[in-house]
Amino acid sequence: MADSKSQKLRQTALPYPYRENGLSLKLEGCQVEGEQPVEFDEERESSTVDLAVDESDPWERATLRGEVTLPEEVVESVFPPDERSSPPGKLYVAVRCPDAIYRDRVDVDTSGTEGCVDPGVHDVEVSLRSDRLREEVRLIPFLVRSSEGESDGTFATTPNVRLASGEPWTVVVDEEEENGNSLIDGEEAEFSEHDHLPGEKRLYHLDFRNADSPKLWINSDHSRIVDILHANGSVGAEARMRDVVLDQIQQGVWSQLVMRAISDVDEEGEPRHDWEQAVLNIFARDLTDEDDVARASIQLREELDDPEGVAVLMERLDGSIQDYIDPRDQLINLVEEGLQL
Known part of the structure; x- marks a missing residue:
């Protein structure tokens, strides 16, 4: 009953059915490179896979095998009637590791007409590299439109817009360290009491005095x-507001981090600091x-040095950061919370 109410609110908050x-993602087995495949218990209820690295026997690559299920009723609810026989959609599994600022996606093999997806069960394989990841990885299934559609004011028509999602799976890559290893440190302070911080009206400040x-x-x-910002939990008005405020801060912080990293790239595509390489990797x-990070970094540095290229670069960067932090979902959650008040 609760799921039905949540679904109704989500469709109200968005201008189209979502x-x-x-969707349903089910992982069925895993193979660590060089070892025998492991089949998961069909009756298991946990959506967590433990691949924590053993320092005495670390793994480099692992492949998770599973299925993504797209029900017929979902197709009927997110596509207009004239598209349901050959739905213009595609399935993928998002791979997200916040602690390593790693983000990727794996297309689901739908083995149907190109640009179309049929309802049913579809196989998927997700490959992970331990050197790119840290602590936990989330795997989330999504359905998106694959082509533009005709607008009737009801259904989504823009290519790549998300139409459906599913509950995530969590892959534990290594044990969480007590103190953690975040990309940048964070601290609270009264700006009005410190000369090295900007005026008291500012919400946040990214400090590069120690560039490393x-x-x-x-x-x-x-x-x-x-x-x-100190609110606990994942539901409730304060938790929703916390997520929206954090997204607002992230947008500005990521912009600065990316631009600083690009400006430090040398002729070989290498930046000066480790954190800059992490930013460029994502x-x-x-x-x-470009598929190669070094070549891509060199191209970005050339654009940054070109006065006419900076504006275009900033426009692409804004879109890329929005895709990365996905602020829309947090705003929708906040709107839904408000609709229940």
């Missing part, structure tokens, strides 16, 4: 906002047509 939890280890400062002069290829 089926949250409309940037630091994010949050202004505790704004006590109510800081209280929201964004450089998405911002260019």
